[in-house]
Amino acid sequence: MKPINVGLLGIGTVGGGTFSVLARNGEEIARRAGRPIQVSVVADRNLERTRRLTKDSCRVTDDAFAVVSDPDVDIVVELIGGDSVAKELVLQAIANGKHVVTANKALLAKHGNEIFAAAQKKGVMVAFEAAVAGGIPIIKALREGLTANRIEWIAGIINGTTNFILSEMRDKGLSFDVVLKEAQRLGYAEADPTFDVEGVDAAHKLSIMSAIAFGNSMSFDQAHIEGISQLDAADIRYAEQLGYRIKLLGITKRTSEGVELRVHPTLIPTRRLIANVEGAMNAVLVKGDAVGPTLYYGKGAGAEPTASAVIADLVDVTRMHTADPEHRVPHLAFQPDAMVDLPILPMADVITSYYLRLRVADRTGVLADVTRILADQEISIDAMIQREPAEGEEQTEIIMLTHQTRERNIDAAITRIASLDAVKGAIVRLRLEELL
Amino acid sequence: MKPINVGLLGIGTVGGGTFSVLARNGEEIARRAGRPIQVSVVADRNLERTRRLTKDSCRVTDDAFAVVSDPDVDIVVELIGGDSVAKELVLQAIANGKHVVTANKALLAKHGNEIFAAAQKKGVMVAFEAAVAGGIPIIKALREGLTANRIEWIAGIINGTTNFILSEMRDKGLSFDVVLKEAQRLGYAEADPTFDVEGVDAAHKLSIMSAIAFGNSMSFDQAHIEGISQLDAADIRYAEQLGYRIKLLGITKRTSEGVELRVHPTLIPTRRLIANVEGAMNAVLVKGDAVGPTLYYGKGAGAEPTASAVIADLVDVTRMHTADPEHRVPHLAFQPDAMVDLPILPMADVITSYYLRLRVADRTGVLADVTRILADQEISIDAMIQREPAEGEEQTEIIMLTHQTRERNIDAAITRIASLDAVKGAIVRLRLEELL
Known part of the structure; x- marks a missing residue:
């Protein structure tokens, strides 16, 4: 022919x-x-x-x-x-x-x-x-393989550069800057890595998957985008202690109020298959109402x-x-x-769980003040680590995981907590997804 | 419309x-x-x-x-x-x-x-x-998603019943018979479980994937099929100690001599994503020459x-x-x-690695005799555990992993090893795949 x-x-x-x-x-x-x-x-x-x-x-x-x-x-x-x-x-x-x-x-x-x-x-x-x-x-799976389903959400590791960097930070306990240089040397990161490490590339891909999954028009301009350049190796360690791994996820979810479309570092339970996707590999987890969760894994570039x-x-x-x-x-x-025109939700309306890390003065009553503020915003605590201060140290750290809450609530709580006398410096806030 | x-x-x-x-x-x-x-x-x-x-x-x-x-x-x-x-x-x-x-x-x-x-x-x-x-x-992925590739091999966990049983045997250290009863109670296994636990269901699915992958006609009647009913919990434990997990895999591979088409319990490195597919879930790993390895995961039944x-x-x-x-x-x-008519290889011609477990008299020279026989068949040893005999025990166990060899060679070696005076009872032989 x-x-x-x-x-x-x-x-x-x-x-x-x-x-x-x-x-x-x-x-x-x-x-x-x-x-x-x-x-x-x-x-x-x-x-x-x-x-x-x-x-x-x-x-x-x-x-x-x-x-x-x-x-x-x-x-x-x-x-x-x-x-x-x-x-x-x-x-x-x-x-x-x-x-x-x-x-x-x-x-x-x-x-x-x-x-x-x-x-x-x-x-x-x-x-x-x-x-x-x-x-x-994955486009074929979403467009043709899962046509029976009302797709509920998609969560993907869709940028190999950032996944390589996060894997190395965890494995070797190194900082973002050190690992980025190594990634550049190995050809896993560009000379100007902004596009990858700040999550823009992942947001492009996520926007395409979101449109296909929900029959919505392409809405990249409304995506919430956070990269990994500000991520502290200490939070990767604390997350591990709590049974979680930090990945840069692109997440899109259909809710009764609209569509979530967001890229940010995310804690996920270590026992999930997608938490074990290491190095420059990609994986996309799709939740359909009939099929349940399915996962697609392979090389995302090259x-x-x-x-x-x-x-x-x-x-x-x-x-x-x-x-x-x-x-x-x-x-x-x-x-x-x-096609439909579902609204993209502002981040303040997104509901998820959170990881918080606070540096506090090592004295009684601090924890009570913090938990009171969280309770006022109807935020409940799922797990907590209070680091023992070293000999002579006057400050210590509290790490908390919350149950699900709306982002505007956690942000309101954080503003109040940050104003407490006993709380020193910025509060680290990361999002957490159970992916079930 | x-x-x-x-x-x-x-x-x-x-x-x-x-x-x-x-x-x-x-x-x-x-x-x-x-x-x-x-x-x-x-x-x-x-x-x-x-x-x-x-x-x-x-x-x-x-x-x-x-x-x-x-x-x-x-x-x-x-x-x-x-x-x-x-x-x-x-x-x-x-x-x-x-x-x-x-x-x-x-x-x-x-x-x-x-x-x-x-x-x-x-x-x-x-x-x-x-x-x-x-x-x-997975049919869509193989037929349409990977059309650019010369597919090299497929390895799949494609029977949920057996994967559930193997996960439970490992997690709880229980025997096959005990876990099978539990699986039947939970509805994960049929009253007559033969079809699932003896690998026939997996072989049906594997035959379909093999035909699609290689453009070959359907060859179920020539598939090699082994189930998990004879699997000993001790081998699951030893495999773990060596860094491997045992899964019932359906494997089909294109070689220069023909097509391998086989279902059997298989050791795979624990760090592979597919080794961490637990319970009744299914996963298929496909190796294409252009795309490399891709994996597809989800519920295989229901x-x-x-x-x-x-x-x-x-x-x-x-x-x-x-x-x-x-x-x-x-x-x-x-x-x-x-379409083509590639021959299906007899198992004796398949090349893979092996796990061997021998019960031997606890005396000097036994290991030398065993390794001499393996060397005669040009089989080299990759790892070994020799269990310390308990106080007063006169027998012990040797567990070995071999490098790749042809199945007829390992079988010839096993026949000779089994005839040694110091070797007691049947020799356990399981296949091992690196899946790289």
Whole structure:
């Protein structure tokens, strides 16, 4: 059968991986797809590298706009990244009636609503398995595998850099700054790591999963985002003593009031499978009302793991590209006319449990004052450690886990506790999820 | 849009779950599928229970053959189980041009080749996500999510009963017989547990995954099957001391010589995520050449988890049922004309590592004799425990882990070791997989 022709935009890490996996496994992929999938043209600014990688097996150009207008191209694979030129290219490809496969989470999180509307109007597919959690087929699981369910929540370790850093901080008892340098040396963190360590990358991915899970429009601009750069190794240790592990989770949850959409360091019980996802690995835990909890685990980044997702999309599009649009899986899992506009909840309205660490003067009555304030806000305490002060030390630390409460209540309590004479310095507040 | 009409065969546990999840989440499912999915007729021998469960919302009958011939039925859902009447019904439904959704692993493992050929000829779909690992969308992951990959191997905990029993044996230090009775009391094991505890159920599921992974025809009749009924609690303890956990794994692996297809108790390193899958949960670890290892975890049985998979298939079939067959995902992942016939390897040719436990007379020279025999077969030792004999005891135990070797070599060595004067009783031999 006639091969399908792919125009590849960008042959960096993921583009290079896609090119080489297609070459290596092309025969087996064709046996699955029903026809060969071939890269017919590659656009990249670095023509010399592009020629070296493609070895005359296809055309090369430095003009990406020529590729999205090329009449011989059936599917455009956008692996340039960023959300300016990439957006123009994707919209132009759609306008030209091309199907698009992309790994660009920033683009979809910010401009997905516009892009999917354009694709819908033109009757083309925009596939994006590679945009979330690399090679793990989590988009497929959410959009197709769990269609029977009312999805209740999703909690994911969806940034390998931060998970690597947290694993190392715990294992070796080192500080964030020291481990970040090590991660940069090993290539697990970028020279400018802000995007990863401050949780922005995770929030992009979370926004995409949230839209698909709830049939809601993409709401990245309303996500609450906290990273791990302020996390103290002492809190990782105390959490362990209490039976918890700290992970940077992306959490989205449907409540009767709206949708929670938040990325922040989170205590989770050590006995949960997801608490044991170590190093640069990714995992997504999904709670559906019928299936219960399911978990998806694998490499969330890297050339070939991400290429695995790009090519899975290519096979899907190859199978479906001549079919009526009605036969295809909707871009955001729900039919375009069946999307809803659920409000994203402000963090003050989120209900969860909390870990608090207070530095206090070592004298009687302090604990009574603190617990009185918590009780006034109807916050009850689940567990507590009071560190024994060392010989001659006049201050000590109290660590508490609370039961569930609304974030505005804990914040009100913290303000009052911080104003107590006996309380010294800032109060550490981390969120805790049981994930049951 | 016009609803799609489902004929449900069997309204027991899974049928009842399917009926009630469709009722509860029908509106949300229609928003995904693009049209309502409604059960229009249910066939079950127990008419009274059927009427009670369906509450006049659809027709009921005790004649399943009438349903598969019913012109108003678009999709037949077969949840009767077994492989005699169910086979006739499925083949009849296909002959009548109906699409089929089934959870029947025994039927597909034994008669899948015939059923898929009939469906292919007639241009209908046979969907079977629910046949493997309950609500975990593992069939979709293998058939669609990982299409870029040359799949190297799959290792799965795909029987909840046995995983529950092994978890309890380890946690509580109890024997198989005691825990089995407890599992039966809790409803985790059938009154006749043979099918589960002897590994047959796991082998059915493994055969289906193996065919999909490698594009091979269904080869259940050649699977090697060992259960857990002979497993001694002592070996679970020794394995723990050595850093391993014992799980009943279904393993299928592509080698240059053929396909390994085997179910047996297996030692796996405790630090692997899959080693920490406890109780009745299921998990499948898949190694692809591009994506690396990915893991899928969730409930492998039960009314609603299995219904989740049945209904996901119903949504897929609903979307695709008027599309050209060429647009659909092939039944066994590879196009029918691109299937191969890889040989299934006899166990003697399988290469893996081993755990050995020997009861020996407590005297010098025994260990030298044993290691000499292993060396003669080119088997090297990775770790060893020699239990200190108690005061006055004349026998002791030696536990060894070997490096990889061919099964015929270890068996030859065991025969020679067993004939040594100093070796008392049977030698325990378990297989060990690193799963990397």
